[in-house]
Amino acid sequence: MDSEKYRRYQSAMISTYYPDTCFLDYLVMPDGLEQSYGSDLLTKVHSGKLFMVNSRRRNGLILFKGYHAEFAGPGAAVGGDYDRDCLHILPIGNISSMLLTTSSSEERQKSYLIRRQWIRLIKQITENPVPQQRIQKILDQFEQYFPPEMVSQLPDEAFAMLVGVLPQTVAIVRRLGNQVDNLG
Numbered sequence: 001m002d003s004e005k006y007r008r009y010q011s012a013m014i015s016t017y018y019p020d021t022c023f024l025d026y027l028v029m030p031d032g033l034e035q036s037y038g039s040d041l042l043t044k045v046h047s048g049k050l051f052m053v054n055s056r057r058r059n060g061l062i063l064f065k066g067y068h069a070e071f072a073g074p075g076a077a078v079g080g081d082y083d084r085d086c087l088h089i090l091p092i093g094n095i096s097s098m099l100l101t102t103s104s105s106e107e108r109q110k111s112y113l114i115r116r117q118w119i120r121l122i123k124q125i126t127e128n129p130v131p132q133q134r135i136q137k138i139l140d141q142f143e144q145y146f147p148p149e150m151v152s153q154l155p156d157e158a159f160a161m162l163v164g165v166l167p168q169t170v171a172i173v174r175r176l177g178n179q180v181d182n183l184g
Contacts, residue, residue, distance in 0.1 A: 045089065048081075052075060053076045064087050064090070065086060070122070070162075071121075135160075156171050
């Protein structure tokens with residue numbers, strides 16, 4: 001299959017997967033609770049102010065944009081002009097002291113650099129051409145940083161949008177774990 005046909009095939013698959021709706025309209029955690037507190041954070045992020053994810057705690061934000069998601073971990077810049085296109089936010093960790101205001105230009109610059117590091121980490125994971133391996137790697141990364149029970153509560157769609165796979169692929173990898181490598 002030549003590359004032009006392959007690209008058309010890929011875009012056709014993507015465009016028919018979420019025809020008229022987006023899962024962000026009904027993001028529900030596995031325990032059945034909707035993520036309403038993410039909307040408070042979204043209001044802050046859309047305010048135009050620049051914030052920083054609290055670097056003294058193990059927490060972070062998954063920022064859902066049009067066709068992908070980004071992770072902003074501790075110390076990362078959030079908001080300002082950078083995240084005006086954010087559609088939904090999924091907080092991970094302690095929400096009460098999640099976002100701090102940046103007070104100096106040095107602090108802002110450092111938080112932008114940290115945000116870029118988080119983006120680079122996800123980029124390295126997405127460069128793997130095998131979807132199952134991308135999922136396993138992002139799950140491993142999150143489980144190294146957050147408690148496994150917290151990671152298990154995050155929706156499949158969040159990981160899917162972080163590394164560019166279908167949510168069904170995330171569900172399969174979560175169910176089968178390391179056995180996925182034996183399938184290929």
